[in-house]
Amino acid sequence: MKRTTRIFGHRLVSIKFLCCVLLFLNMSVNLCLAQTLQPEYLPGVLMVKFKDETALSATRHATMALAQEQVLQAVPSLGSKRLEPVWKAAYSQTLAKRWAGKKSSTEVARLSADLERTYYLRYEGEVDPAVLARQLSQLPGVAYAEPRYVYHMMDMPNDPFVLSGVQDHFAIQHFYEAWDVTTGSEEVVIAFIDSGVDYTHPDLRQKLWTNPGEIPNNGIDDDGNGYVDDDKGWDFQGSGTPENPLPDNDPLPDLGERHGTFTSGIAAAHTNNGIGGAGTGYQTRYMSLRTPSAFFGYEAILYATLMGADVASNSWGSRAESEFGRDVVNMAMRNGTVVVAAAGNQSSDVSTFPGSYVNTLSVASIEHRAGQEDQASAFTPRNQLRWIIWIDLQPAQV
8 A cells, every 4th residue: 555645734745755755854054045136037928827717718718719819919119029839739649648547638738728828939129028018918818918037047066075075964854764665766757957967977777767668869750759859868958058059969067066866876886886876766766847047947847747757856846826837836736746946045035936836835944953852953944833844954064
C-alpha cells in the first residue's frame, strides 16, 4: 500500500517523492533572490489568454478567431504584431502518449485546456506592456493579458564548506534511517530548471535522464514533442538572450554557471560509488533544463511535465504573480508533476512566485544547532512559514 503524507494544506504527495523533496530544504538556504520594488518585464511582448468557447459564446464573440482578431486590432498605433500559441500540436501528441491507456482523450484534453488558449502577443512600438495589458484585459474575449515578466536565478554562495561538499546533513536529517527503508528508484526523475548541469561530472554522468524516444543528433524530432534532438534535456536560451533566444539541445552550463550542477548533485549524485558526494534521492535520476536567466522557467516546467518528470525543481522567482505561471503550475499538478520552488531568503513579507502559488511546494529554511531548538533561519521569508516542512536541517553555511 502506497504511504502518503499531507503537507500543510497541500495536496497529497507520494512518499516516493519525499526524499527528493527534502533536498530542497538544503537548496533554499543556499539561495539569494534578487528582488525589485516592482516586477520587471520585457518590452514588446505580452501573455494573452482567451476565454473558452462557452464563455465566448456568451459575449458578442462567437469564435476564438474573432476574439484574437479584436486583440490584434485593439491598438491601431502599434506596428507589426502577431499572436504565437504557447501550446503546440506536438504537445498534445506527447501528452496523449504519456496517458495512453490511462485517461480518455477527453480527460487528456482537459489537462491542457488553459494553456491551449494562451498566446504570446509580440508587437513593435513604444507602448508600455503593463498599460497595454490593462487595456486588452478589458476586451470581452480575453481571460487575462499580462506583461512577459522577468525572473531571476537564485545564486549559490562561495562559502568553503558549500564548495567542499560537507554533507553532515545526512545524519542530522536521518537520511541513513530513511535509506534503510528505501533507496528510492531510478524511475523517479527530478527536472532541474536551473543554469544547466555538467552531466559529464563523474558523479552525475550515469544519473542523467535521457529521452527514450529521441535518436541523438539526427536532426529529427523523433518523438514528435516539438523539440529536435532533445535526447538529454533542453537549453531554452542557448547562446541567445531572453529577448532573442537561440535554444538548443545541449543543457550544459556555461563557464561559471555552477548552481544547477550543485543542486542536481544534492539530489541525484551517484551514491555508494566510492567517489565524490552522495545524492539524497540515492537512485533518483535528474533531467537538465537550462534556463540561465530563469526567463523561460515556466516553459521548462511545461517541458518537464510533458516528458513525465515526477518533480520540477525551481531555484528562481520574482514578485510577479503571473497568471500564465499559475496555469503552468496547475497543469503540472494535474499531470502528477510536483512543482517545488525556493521561497527565497529576503526575510520579508514579500511573496515570491512560483513559490507562492497554491499548487507549488514552497520550501524555506530552518537552522539546526546542537542542543538548541530548531528555528526559522534569519533570512526565511516570514509569509512562507506556513509551507515549510519542519525537519532537522543544518546546511553547511548555517
